[in-house]
Amino acid sequence: MQVYLEFEKPIAEMEGKIAELRAISKDDPEVNILNEVTRLEEKVATQLEKTYKSLNPWQKTLVARHPSRPHFVDYIDHLVDDFTPLSGDRLYSDDQAIIAGLGRWQGRRVAIMGHEKGANTQARLKHNFGMARPEGYRKAIRVMELAERFNIPLVTLVDTSGAYPGIGAEERGQSEAIARCTEKCLQIGVPFVSVIVGEGGSGGALALATANRILMLEHSIYSVASPEACASILWRSREKAKEAAEALKVTAESLSDLGVIDRILKEPVGGAHRERNLVIDQVGDAVIEELDSLSHLSADELRRDRRQKFLDMGRQGIT
Amino acid sequence: MNWIKNFVRPKFESVFRGKDDTEENLWINCTECGEMIFHRDMDDLGKVCPGCDHHMRLSTKERFELLFDSSYDLVDSPEVPVDPLKFKDQKRYIDRLKDARNKTGMRDAVSIGVGDISGVETVVVVQDFAFMGGSLGMAAGEAVIRGGETALEKNCPFIVVAAAGGARMQEGIMSLMQMPRTTVIIQELRDRGLPYIVILTDPTTGGVTASYGMLGDVHIAEPGALIGFAGPRVIQDTINEKLPEGFQRAEYLLEHGMVDMVVHRHKLAETLGRLLRLLIDPQSSQAKQAVPAGE
Ligand SMILES: [Zn+2]
Numbered sequence: 001m002q003v004y005l006e007f008e009k010p011i012a013e014m015e016g017k018i019a020e021l022r023a024i025s026k027d028d029p030e031v032n033i034l035n036e037v038t039r040l041e042e043k044v045a046t047q048l049e050k051t052y053k054s055l056n057p058w059q060k061t062l063v064a065r066h067p068s069r070p071h072f073v074d075y076i077d078h079l080v081d082d083f084t085p086l087s088g089d090r091l092y093s094d095d096q097a098i099i100a101g102l103g104r105w106q107g108r109r110v111a112i113m114g115h116e117k118g119a120n121t122q123a124r125l126k127h128n129f130g131m132a133r134p135e136g137y138r139k140a141i142r143v144m145e146l147a148e149r150f151n152i153p154l155v156t157l158v159d160t161s162g163a164y165p166g167i168g169a170e171e172r173g174q175s176e177a178i179a180r181c182t183e184k185c186l187q188i189g190v191p192f193v194s195v196i197v198g199e200g201g202s203g204g205a206l207a208l209a210t211a212n213r214i215l216m217l218e219h220s221i222y223s224v225a226s227p228e229a230c231a232s233i234l235w236r237s238r239e240k241a242k243e244a245a246e247a248l249k250v251t252a253e254s255l256s257d258l259g260v261i262d263r264i265l266k267e268p269v270g271g272a273h274r275e276r277n278l279v280i281d282q283v284g285d286a287v288i289e290e291l292d293s294l295s296h297l298s299a300d301e302l303r304r305d306r307r308q309k310f311l312d313m314g315r316q317g318i319t
Numbered sequence: 320m321n322w323i324k325n326f327v328r329p330k331f332e333s334v335f336r337g338k339d340d341t342e343e344n345l346w347i348n349c350t351e352c353g354e355m356i357f358h359r360d361m362d363d364l365g366k367v368c369p370g371c372d373h374h375m376r377l378s379t380k381e382r383f384e385l386l387f388d389s390s391y392d393l394v395d396s397p398e399v400p401v402d403p404l405k406f407k408d409q410k411r412y413i414d415r416l417k418d419a420r421n422k423t424g425m426r427d428a429v430s431i432g433v434g435d436i437s438g439v440e441t442v443v444v445v446q447d448f449a450f451m452g453g454s455l456g457m458a459a460g461e462a463v464i465r466g467g468e469t470a471l472e473k474n475c476p477f478i479v480v481a482a483a484g485g486a487r488m489q490e491g492i493m494s495l496m497q498m499p500r501t502t503v504i505i506q507e508l509r510d511r512g513l514p515y516i517v518i519l520t521d522p523t524t525g526g527v528t529a530s531y532g533m534l535g536d537v538h539i540a541e542p543g544a545l546i547g548f549a550g551p552r553v554i555q556d557t558i559n560e561k562l563p564e565g566f567q568r569a570e571y572l573l574e575h576g577m578v579d580m581v582v583h584r585h586k587l588a589e590t591l592g593r594l595l596r597l598l599i600d601p602q603s604s605q606a607k608q609a610v611p612a613g614e
Contacts, residue, residue, distance in 0.1 A: 165549030
C-alpha cells in the first residue's frame with residue numbers, strides 16, 4: 001500500500017483514479033480505459049516531478065521519515081552478502097535501535113552499522129523507532145574497535161530522530177556513550193564512510209556520522225534538533241515545525257553549502273520510497289567509490305584526515 | 320597570541336544591584352531555602368548559601384578568581400562567522416546575540432584563562448550560563464579548541480568548567496559540529512599525556528555533556544548540579560511518568576558512576592591542585608615545567 005504525504009494529495013487522487021479505472025476494466029473488459037489511464041499517468045509523472053523538484057525543508061523532513069523509505073535492513077538485504085550481525089555491548093544489553101555487524105558490501109569486506117527504525121509496528125517497538133540507548137552506542141564502539149583490529153573499513157547508515165530520552169538511558173550514561181562513540185569515530189585507523197539515508201537527528205546521529213566522508217541522500221535531513229523540538233524551544237509551539245525546519249537549514253543542499261557533508265546522492269522522482277532498489281544500488285556504488293578514494297591512506301593518515309576535516313569545518317566558506 | 324588583562328565589567332554588580340541602594344537590597348534571598356544573605360558576604364562564601372549549601376551560579380570572573388591562586392591572563396577567543404544560518408525565529412538571532420552581549424558584556428559564552436592552581440600552570444575554560452544559557456555554538460566551540468591548543472602550547476593541564484543548556488539552536492548543524500570538533504582537541508591533549516579535567520556545574524546538558532563534558536580524565540561535579548543528556552522536561556514528556564527524586568543531579572551521577580566526585584565549591588580549588596599534582600609526573604617530559612621546582 002502506497003502511503004501518501006500531506007503535500008502529495010493531488011498525486012494520491014490521480015493514482016486513486018487510475019486504480020479505480022483498472023478495477024472497472026477488470027470487471028468489464030468492454031470499457032476502454034487505456035487513453036484515460038495513460039493521460040492520468042502522464043499527469044502523475046509531471047506532478048511528481050514538479051512537486052519533488054521544489055520540496056521545502058519541512059516536506060523533505062516528511063519524505064525523510066516516509067515509512068516506505070529504505071531502512072538499514074533493506075540496504076543490508078540488497079547490498080551485503082554474508083551479513084553477520086554482532087550483538088551486545090558486553091556491559092548491559094543489546095540495543096536493537098542500532099544494528100552492527102560484518103559482511104561483504106558489494107563483495108567488499110566491511111564492518112557496517114546503522115540505526116533501524118523498523119517498518120511495521122512490531123519492528124518499530126523492537127528497534128525502539130531507531131532511538132538508541134547507551135548500549136547501542138557502546139555496541140557501536142565495540143564493533144568499531146573490532147573493525148580497526150582486523151583492518152576492516154567501516155560503513156555507517158544514519159537514520160534516527162535522535163538518541164532515546166529516558167530514565168534508564170540517563171542512568172546508564174547516554175551522554176557519556178555518545179561522547180565516547182563520537183570519539184571512537186575520530187580515532188579509528190580504517191576508512192570510514194557514512195551515509196545519512198533518512199533522518200540525521202542530533203547527537204544520536206552524529207555519534208555514527210563522524211566519518212572521513214559524509215554522504216547524504218537528496219531528501220534526507222541532518223539537524224542539531226528535530227524541527228519539532230526546535231519549534232517547541234524557540235517558538236514555544238511544536239506547530240511551528242515547518243518554520244523551524246526552514247530556519248535550521250536541514251536539507252542536503254544547505255549542509256553541502258555549509259561544508260558539513262561531502263556529497264549528495266540524487267533520489268528518483270517521487271523520493272527514495274518510490275524506487276527503493278534504485279536508491280539502494282546507488283548508495284551501494286557511492287560507498288564503494290568513497291572507500292576506494294580512501295584506500296591509499298595509512299591508518300594515521302585516515303585519522304588525521306578525519307580530525308582535520310572536522311577542525312576545518314566552519315573555518316572557511318561561511319560568511 | 321593576544322593577551323588581554325582587562326575583563327568585562329563584573330556581572331556581580333548587574334545581578335545583585337537593586338534599583339536603588341536601600342537597606343533591603345543589600346540582602347539576597349537564597350533561591351533554594353530563602354535564607355537572607357548579606358550581599359557582601361556572598362563573595363566570601365563563593366555564592367554558596369550558608370543555610371542550605373545551595374551552590375548558586377558564578378560569573379566567569381568569579382569562577383576564574385575561585386580557581387586560580389592569584390592573578391591570571393585571559394586568552395582571546397578566535398573570531399567566528401556570526402549567524403551562519405541567518406537564523407530567525409520570532410526574533411532574529413543576530414538581535415538575540417546583540418542583546419546577550421549588551422546584557423553580559425561578553426562576546427560569547429566561553430572564556431579562556433591561564434594561571435596557576437596550587438602553583439601548577441593551567442588553562443581554564445569557563446562556560447557561562449548567563450550568556451544565552453551557555454549554549455555551544457561556533458564561538459564557544461572555537462574557544463574550547465583554542466583553550467586546548469593553549470594547553471598544548473604551554474604543555475600544561477586543561478580544565479573546562481562546563482555549563483550549558485545544550486546546543487546553540489540558532490546555529491543549527493554548525494552547533495552540532497562543535498561536538499566532534501571539541502573532541503578532536505581533547506584527543507590531542509590525551510595523545511600528549513596532558514591532564515584534562517571537567518567540572519560540571521549547574522546545569523550541563525545536551526551536546527556539551529555528550530562531547531567534551533564527558534571525556535575528562537577526571538569528572539568533578541558541583542553539588543546539586545543538573546547534569547544529563549536530555550532535559551528533564553523532554554524525558555517527562557516522552558515517558559509520561561514521574562522522574563525519580565534527585566534524578567540527573569550531581570549526586571545521582573556519582574551514584575551511577577558517571578562522575579568521579581562531587582566537590583563542595585569551598586574545596587574545589589584545593590581538590591584541583593591536589594589532582595593536578597598527582598596527575599603530572601615530574602620525571603616525565605610531559606608538563607614537566609608545570610610542576611614548580613622542589614616537588
Ligand atoms: Zn539556601
